[in-house]
Amino acid sequence: MAILVTGGAGYIGSHTVLYLRKQNEEVVVLDNLTKGHEQAVVDVPFYKGDLTDGKVIDQIFEDHSIDSVIHFAASSLVGESVTNPLEYYRNNVAGSHALVSKLVEHGVKHIVFSSTAATYGNPERTPIEESDVTAPTNPYGETKLAIEKMLRWCDDAYGLKSVSLRYFNAAGADPEGRIGEDHDPESHLIPIVLQAALGQREKVSIFGDDYDTKDGTCVRDYIHVLDLAQAHYLALKKMKETNESGVYNLGNGKGFTVKEVIETCRSVTGKTIEAEVAPRRAGDPATLIASSSKAINELGWNPEYPELSQIVAHAWSWHQNNPKGYGDNE
Numbered sequence: 006m007a008i009l010v011t012g013g014a015g016y017i018g019s020h021t022v023l024y025l026r027k028q029n030e031e032v033v034v035l036d037n038l039t040k041g042h043e044q045a046v047v048d049v050p051f052y053k054g055d056l057t058d059g060k061v062i063d064q065i066f067e068d069h070s071i072d073s074v075i076h077f078a079a080s081s082l083v084g085e086s087v088t089n090p091l092e093y094y095r096n097n098v099a100g101s102h103a104l105v106s107k108l109v110e111h112g113v114k115h116i117v118f119s120s121t122a123a124t125y126g127n128p129e130r131t132p133i134e135e136s137d138v139t140a141p142t143n144p145y146g147e148t149k150l151a152i153e154k155m156l157r158w159c160d161d162a163y164g165l166k167s168v169s170l171r172y173f174n175a176a177g178a179d180p181e182g183r184i185g186e187d188h189d190p191e192s193h194l195i196p197i198v199l200q201a202a203l204g205q206r207e208k209v210s211i212f213g214d215d216y217d218t219k220d221g222t223c224v225r226d227y228i229h230v231l232d233l234a235q236a237h238y239l240a241l242k243k244m245k246e247t248n249e250s251g252v253y254n255l256g257n258g259k260g261f262t263v264k265e266v267i268e269t270c271r272s273v274t275g276k277t278i279e280a281e282v283a284p285r286r287a288g289d290p291a292t293l294i295a296s297s298s299k300a301i302n303e304l305g306w307n308p309e310y311p312e313l314s315q316i317v318a319h320a321w322s323w324h325q326n327n328p329k330g331y332g333d334n335e
């Protein structure tokens with residue numbers, strides 16, 4: 006039986022595919038390549054298509070014995086979602102609705118859903134637990150929460166079991182250097198700082214230094230992309246064993262300010278890296294730190310690369326060896 010991975014050519018999706026292949030799982034990828042890269046899909050059947058393209062999805066079910074799905078495909082930028090909410094509702098909510106309708110039609114019973122810490126908004130306490138209030142401060146988080154809720158109702162109605170994984174800040178790259186992070190345009194902190202280290206940017210803008218945090222800059226919980234991948238594998242295995250739906254946070258339980266991240270990048274790369282304070286970015290909560298106890302206790306999740314310096318080192322190695330990302334080959 007095979008696992009269908011939507012968005013498997015994207016950053017987190019492609020690393021998860023790599024991890025699943027290492028566990029000898031059969032994998033099929035669906036991606037429309039608006040953000041993903043075909044070269045990131047290593048050694049598995051690939052279908053180019055949209056979540057709303059029922060014909061491609063029917064074809065996948067005809068060609069392969071799909072019994073479960075890991076659903077990454079989505080728009081995922083907080084700032085962009087604030088300026089273009091309709092696009093986020095279209096691509097994320099309507100796209101997931103179309104996909105899940107097809108999965109129900111084809112009798113799929115297990116789906117792992119790529120959700121986000123952005124579902125919590127400005128949390129009432131730190132570290133955040135899964136039972137805490139969800140009140141997103143941006144359309145990105147709203148759309149992911151809407152999909153989580155849709156999946157819960159689909160469990161009751163159609164017996165489609167789902168596990169929603171709320172990631173904190175994914176970072177790092179395959180330690181063996183085969184794939185890495187390449188967004189265009191790049192908006193994530195660590196790759197931006199590393200582009201500055203490579204001399205591809207003059208300086209890094211720090212979005213706001215007047216937050217209620219220890220140095221005034223936003224605090225985030227950075228988690229290695231391969232540790233996220235491991236959690237998807239474990240979540241799917243456990244859901245198939247127990248036939249129970251669930252929600253899990255995935256983070257390191259440790260927060261770093263934007264300034265601390267820049268400092269870590271300076272020390273890993275040995276480069277100066279200029280930075281200057283700029284206005285706040287819309288939709289940014291001050292602090293997001295996960296309690297991942299539930300994933301650790303219930304899924305047996307055991308992050309392999311929890312140190313920020315290691316996460317940055319793997320990302321740095323990818324950026325140094327692929328200064329244009331996948332660009333040279335596209």
Ligand code: UFG
Pocket residue numbers: 081082083121122123172173174175192193194195197209210211212213223224225263286289293
């Ligand atoms: N930041 C800067 N300068 C930059 C880029 C980012 O100061 O040039 C700051 C942001 O304002 C934020 C922090 O660095 O405070 C991290 O920003 P990212 O864009 O790297 O990540 P986000 O926290 O905005 O969002 C990421 C994912 C979301 C997910 C969220 C959950 O992109 O999908 O983590 O924590 F929801």
